[in-house]
Amino acid sequence: MRLTRAGEYAVRAVLYLCSKEAHQVVGRLEIAREMEIPAPFLAKIAQQLARAGIVEIVQGSRGGVKLRVSPREVNLLNVVEAVEGEIFLNDCIMDPLSCRRSPFCSVYRVWNKARNQLRQCLAEASFSSLLAEGLCELPPKVKQKDGTYGLEKGNHGSILL
Amino acid sequence: MRLTRAGEYAVRAVLYLCSKEAHQVVGRLEIAREMEIPAPFLAKIAQQLARAGIVEIVQGSRGGVKLRVSPREVNLLNVVEAVEGEIFLNDCIMDPLSCRRSPFCSVYRVWNKARNQLRQCLAEASFSSLLAEGLCELPPKVKQKDGTYGLEKGNHGSILL
């Protein structure tokens, strides 16, 4: 009942991209370094985010990843479900046939409510709102000329979840 | 991000016990048979429920499991957390030190809200209310002389999640 590392890394990566200028291509190694994500693993995660239409992967020299949607249009639910698959909480909701009584079961109804509530909560958290709240930094945010928010080169973990 | 089999079985087992008369000792094999739970696995689960104070295990001949609390006093959250451990949804909430910025992180705050909401939802679902809503059966419930609700011998899955 918990978010996987892949899900966590995906959120970090998208958060980093959102802190950059729109449609800017960012190298995989840069994201991995700044957000403390294992670089080869990030490659897999980026592919899943690309399949979900959240990012676009640019091949070749000077390639990398760029955001395909605006930070206002993407939320925690999108990103988490892109890498973890749809959230169901339990088997009888994922596959109602796994339990013959599902539609009539009071327990089923509670889980279904819990699931809807959880997905709603994550869907309400757009990345623009997450960034607006301070980017997870201790010092007050300062917009810098490269478009990032107070991220020094080599300052690992300035944006961390 | 889903309930384990152990969690599902625990809910089934407690639901079955709640459908019996108060403090009635029910054999492990009976519960396993009626609720379609692997019997040796149920032994483990019953021990966890006992450690959590939800049931009491009666040893010796004619032994088994009995409820230690009333169906009004036990809810889905109690039972699920008894076998799965406390629900956290993600690592940074389980262990705030795993991420240096947790208290200042907007993402952390969203997950925390989601977690509280989920636990609240499960906590509101007492077993007495779950039973009141119909015990997951298709036919209207009929109280029988053995204290169960419409469970015929060998009618597997009359109470299913």
Added chain:
DNA sequence: GATAAACTGGACCTTTTTGATCCTGTTACT
């Protein structure tokens, strides 16, 4: 056009978790 930088997709690997089973010992009813 050659080279180097960078991603692709699949294969592979290790560790942890899940989902059990089994066996010896103990408890308690008859």
Added chain:
DNA sequence: AGTAACAGGATCAAAAAGGTCCAGTTTATC
């Protein structure tokens, strides 16, 4: 005393999580 039933630890297989590696391909730049 005998037997029914649980305790608790050891064990085990399958699946998922978490990652790594490599041969191949794409693209910018010299």
